Amino acid sequence: MAAELETLLRDRGVTPATIAVIDGIPTVGLDAIALTRIADSPDVAKLSVRDLPVASALRRTGATTVASTSLLAARAGIGVFATGGLGGVHRGWADSADESADLVTLASTPITVICAGVKSVLDVGATLERLETLGVTLLGWRTNTFPGFYLSRTEFAIDWRVEAAAEVAAVMADAQALGLRAAVVVANPVPEAEQLDQDLHDRVLTEALAEAARRGLRGKAVTPFLLATFHRETAGASLETNIAVVHNNVIVAADIATAWSARLTGPDRA
Structure with a gap:
């Protein structure tokens, strides 16, 4: 799938730059060997921002989260980043204080992230409140409703809707002109x-939450359990939706990247 997405981007005139850490080296743009290694190797670590210096010092290989990918992309001068979904505030936050590092990193990283919202296994409402508090700009891509990753919509509204890539590029330009350091998140619902x-x-969600409570799972143990349950109980349908989410986000990201590039190089550049 990763190779197909890179081909899709090239066909649309966009240079892909898949990001990971390879043998301790933060790498922006993987070759075919590195891409296969990240996808297939059993010893690939999951690296958030706090893990990057450790992986570098110990020469480890790892796949980067939204937080660490955003950081590395922004450091490399990349303005647009496509992913599946954001991390967020976990259910039962009041008891565990479990919140993804994605949120605080986006608050201080000037990049535009195209995603399909957050997975419904998280506390969607609390996540939106945190994004607002952290000053992260949120746009709905042709929608007034925040998407729920597996689902096209949730019960939560989005204040700002955009219809075209040029509108997102204009928001990016004005955020830059204002000196804002937080990300712009474009919420793009899966069809x-x-x-x-x-x-x-x-x-599946109701049953999984009940089973997690019965087992006494709390904090960081809850989300992996819920996601594994989704994959098993939907007979892989959740994985198919996951792939559709990423594919759709990459297409939108390609259009936004093209519009952003045109704005930077054209006569109306900011």
Whole structure:
């Protein structure tokens, strides 16, 4: 899938730059060997921002989270980043204080991230409150409703809607002109035809939450359990939706990157 997405970007006139840490070296733009290694090797670590210096010092190889990918991309001068979904505030935050580092990193990283919201296994409402508090600009891509990753929409509204890549590029330019350091998040819902069946989603989530409570799972143990349960109980349908999410986000990101490049190089550049 990663190779297909890179081909899709090149076909649309955009240079792909998949990011990871290879043998301790933060690498912006993987070759075919490194891409295969990240996808297939069993000893690839998960690296957030706090893990980057350790992986570098110990010469480890790792896949980067939204937080660390955003940081490395911004340091390399990349303005647009496509991913699946953001990390967020976890359910039961009041008891565990479990919140993804994605949120605080985006608050201090000037990059535009295209995502399909956050997974419904998280506390969506609390995540949106945190994004607002942290000063992260949130745009709905042709939607007034915040998407729920597996689902095209949640119950939560988005204040600002955009219809075209040029509008996002204009927001990016004005954020830069204002000296803002926080990210711009573009929430792009998965097409309804490719979302997870609503009834199946609701049933699996309710049952998984009940089982997690029965097992006494708390904090960081909850989300991996919920995601594994989704994959098993939907017979892989959640994975198919996951792939559709990323594919759709990359297409939108390509259009935004093209519009941003045109704005930087054209006569109307900011």
